[in-house]
Amino acid sequence: MAQKYLDPSTALEHLKSYPTRDGLSVEELMDERLHGGLTYNDFLMLPGKIDFGAQEVITETRITRNVVLKTPFLSSPMDTVTEGEMAISMALLGGIGVIHHNQSPAAQAAMVRAVKRHENGFINDPVVFSPTHLVEDVLDVKERLGFSGIPITDTGSLGGKLLGIVTNRDVQFASPATPLSEVMTTDLVTAPEGITLLEANEILRVSKKGKLPLVDKTGRLTSLLARSDLLKNQTYPLASKRPESKQLYAAAAIGTRPHDRDRLALLVEAGLDIVVLDSSQGNSIFQVEMIRWIKATYPKVEVIAGNVVTREQAASLIAAGADGLRVGMGSGSICITQEVMAVGRPQATAVYAVAQFASQFGVPVIADGGIGNVGHIVKALALGAGAVMMGGLLAGTTEAPGEYFYHEGKRVKAYRGMGSIEAMEQGKPVPPSAKVNGVNQKPGHKDSNRQKKEQIHANAATARYFSESSAVKVAQGVSGDVQDKGSVKAFLPYLYAGLQHSFQDMGIKSVDELQSGVKAGSVRFELRTASAQVEGGVHGLNSYTKRLYA
Numbered sequence: 001m002a003q004k005y006l007d008p009s010t011a012l013e014h015l016k017s018y019p020t021r022d023g024l025s026v027e028e029l030m031d032e033r034l035h036g037g038l039t040y041n042d043f044l045m046l047p048g049k050i051d052f053g054a055q056e057v058i059t060e061t062r063i064t065r066n067v068v069l070k071t072p073f074l075s076s077p078m079d080t081v082t083e084g085e086m087a088i089s090m091a092l093l094g095g096i097g098v099i100h101h102n103q104s105p106a107a108q109a110a111m112v113r114a115v116k117r118h119e120n121g122f123i124n125d126p127v128v129f130s131p132t133h134l135v136e137d138v139l140d141v142k143e144r145l146g147f148s149g150i151p152i153t154d155t156g157s158l159g160g161k162l163l164g165i166v167t168n169r170d171v172q173f174a175s176p177a178t179p180l181s182e183v184m185t186t187d188l189v190t191a192p193e194g195i196t197l198l199e200a201n202e203i204l205r206v207s208k209k210g211k212l213p214l215v216d217k218t219g220r221l222t223s224l225l226a227r228s229d230l231l232k233n234q235t236y237p238l239a240s241k242r243p244e245s246k247q248l249y250a251a252a253a254i255g256t257r258p259h260d261r262d263r264l265a266l267l268v269e270a271g272l273d274i275v276v277l278d279s280s281q282g283n284s285i286f287q288v289e290m291i292r293w294i295k296a297t298y299p300k301v302e303v304i305a306g307n308v309v310t311r312e313q314a315a316s317l318i319a320a321g322a323d324g325l326r327v328g329m330g331s332g333s334i335c336i337t338q339e340v341m342a343v344g345r346p347q348a349t350a351v352y353a354v355a356q357f358a359s360q361f362g363v364p365v366i367a368d369g370g371i372g373n374v375g376h377i378v379k380a381l382a383l384g385a386g387a388v389m390m391g392g393l394l395a396g397t398t399e400a401p402g403e404y405f406y407h408e409g410k411r412v413k414a415y416r417g418m419g420s421i422e423a424m425e426q427g428k429p430v431p432p433s434a435k436v437n438g439v440n441q442k443p444g445h446k447d448s449n450r451q452k453k454e455q456i457h458a459n460a461a462t463a464r465y466f467s468e469s470s471a472v473k474v475a476q477g478v479s480g481d482v483q484d485k486g487s488v489k490a491f492l493p494y495l496y497a498g499l500q501h502s503f504q505d506m507g508i509k510s511v512d513e514l515q516s517g518v519k520a521g522s523v524r525f526e527l528r529t530a531s532a533q534v535e536g537g538v539h540g541l542n543s544y545t546k547r548l549y550a
């Protein structure tokens, strides 16, 4: 007997006879009694319908009560991930870099200031020398940093009176021991601070100089402009800027000890917008008191509290006044917390539980740790996160602190947990060869009082793990290296474009639409068995190359 089929033209109509859509709702996915705690790799999103281009997708999200970014990307406050250069690049590209606090308050404040003062094209922390520096110092900078156009001020630093400039030509044939006072060019073309990039560009064009120092009314050096930078000058339409001042947003981490209040004062003076209270277990009386104090003392500074992974932890910090929450305990790529402490939570479950609770109070959450690819970012956003925070994924970029080196034939950069023994110990002494302005300082350069103060302040990594008073330091992180990822200026646009394509596959045009679709049950999920995970990865090939973007 011939089988009787339904009329194909009624397929869409027929769908309505099903009680639910294909796949699982978020509540079904996150039923812990059935599936336990989940990580990002344990599930997938089901596709929707494409009726728009990927470039139409808007990734704008709220990361704290009052800060909205065009892309949901944050970099971790770790000493191998975020210093000034990373923070500036992240903000230019639409995210935010949180400057770490495993350094002196003065050094951290200088990085905040550099972010706030950054204007695309102007170098606000140039290498500066004094007339008593030697030709060999210039040659050293040239070898390590690749340039030799260096302004000379009476103090040897930015803010000093501009006396001259040295360029490659000045030092080319001079003996290395010659003081710069004897070779520097004193016939200077300068520009007043505050001029626009366009005006500065014109001066450089007419003068045919390679570098243009900018000075204030009294002739003190305020920044520098390089012809080579102008030539490659890009625009950043997604840049994270304060709406009123148009300055880049600056964020930095601090601890919750009494002297962190002094640190915060310096950071606020430097222009800080967002402070991240950096603790691996955020639900402590210290943090609750710190949030209250900051909200009372600096009402304009947004406070991101954490880390938390449960509703109960989140409730304490929300009640204290947190403007955002950082979620994750044990999910980081360098992290051994779950193994050693037996405390933590699988990240997907943690993000969902905290975001669902916090959203009722208008407090956004940041999914921190365990982000290894674009798909993880999409899943974190679907589970309610306003943004993701990445350490390992960014540590191999040019803008992360540290130099590249070769390990087993691969070009790598060091990446270490802030709870690794190495990071906790490095917090203590500031080595005499510490770098200022990217230049090694000679021993005895710093006065000993300042150095002592820095030693007290800089021990931040131990505090994150409540280890400072323990006789034995128990590590919660490891130290290793990650592969070269090139510039964050290419890598972040890849993450952004990847996100847009993923949203397009789901038939979703914005983060808001994604999150309301998840709530309403129209965005669907699927659990992945162990073999489904194998199937979802590359398999069955003899060998292959994995290039992520071009």
Ligand code: IMP
Pocket (backbone or CB within 6 Å): 076, 077, 078, 307, 328, 330, 331, 332, 333, 334, 335, 336, 337, 368, 369, 370, 371, 389, 390, 391, 392, 393, 416, 417, 418, 419, 420, 476, 477, 478
């Ligand atoms: P990743 O992006 O997976 O590499 O994780 C980065 C995150 O790990 C950071 O933002 C911190 O929340 C967390 N983290 C940093 N250092 C440590 C550590 O030593 N142990 C545990 N977690 C850490």
